[in-house]
Amino acid sequence: MAKTNVIDRNGNVTAELELPAAFDAPVHEHLVYEAVVAQQTNLRRGTVSTKTRAEVSGSNRKPWRQKGTGRARAGATRSPLWRKGGTTFGPRPRDYDVRMPKTAKTEALRSVLAAKWAENKLLVVEDLKLGAAKTKEAAALLRGLKVGKALVVDVRANAALFTATRNLPGIKAVDWRTVHTRDVLAYTWLVMSRQAFESLVERWK
Numbered sequence: 001m002a003k004t005n006v007i008d009r010n011g012n013v014t015a016e017l018e019l020p021a022a023f024d025a026p027v028h029e030h031l032v033y034e035a036v037v038a039q040q041t042n043l044r045r046g047t048v049s050t051k052t053r054a055e056v057s058g059s060n061r062k063p064w065r066q067k068g069t070g071r072a073r074a075g076a077t078r079s080p081l082w083r084k085g086g087t088t089f090g091p092r093p094r095d096y097d098v099r100m101p102k103t104a105k106t107e108a109l110r111s112v113l114a115a116k117w118a119e120n121k122l123l124v125v126e127d128l129k130l131g132a133a134k135t136k137e138a139a140a141l142l143r144g145l146k147v148g149k150a151l152v153v154d155v156r157a158n159a160a161l162f163t164a165t166r167n168l169p170g171i172k173a174v175d176w177r178t179v180h181t182r183d184v185l186a187y188t189w190l191v192m193s194r195q196a197f198e199s200l201v202e203r204w205k
Contacts, residue, residue, distance in 0.1 A: 121188060125191060
């Protein structure tokens, strides 16, 4: 069975964790693709709107008689052919929500975690707690782990970590319950506390 090291803040190995069998399963690239597309699509607000000829201001009166003026026929000033007229087939408010089966989302996340582990870009740290919610302390912690652009995952109770990493460029800290495929792929390193890692892989047992 595959194993991963648990390290301290200085990168020294302190223990070993057995990985679930799911980490030995092949990476399902198409599921990962679908999960990322769904997550990006769900970020769209869908509030863009244009006015049709029924919604723009103006009169329904025929601007001039049908024949005898020498001008083109016109039935209303709100026609899409006219300046300030309505828009034909313009964007309308809509819902872009894409639903994926829960098992498919879980499998996509499992795939990217397994890929990070295979690339040696997954670090499981014994403890990510800070003395205070200060950017300097968070920077020192990550410097000791020797990581660059990283997604940091911990439990919600460690609020100081989430506050301290807000101003660090290339760093994002999230609770383990909100980890999703797109974020894992967006960052080079995945740094997880032991408690968060064990909670996350418990889903696959």
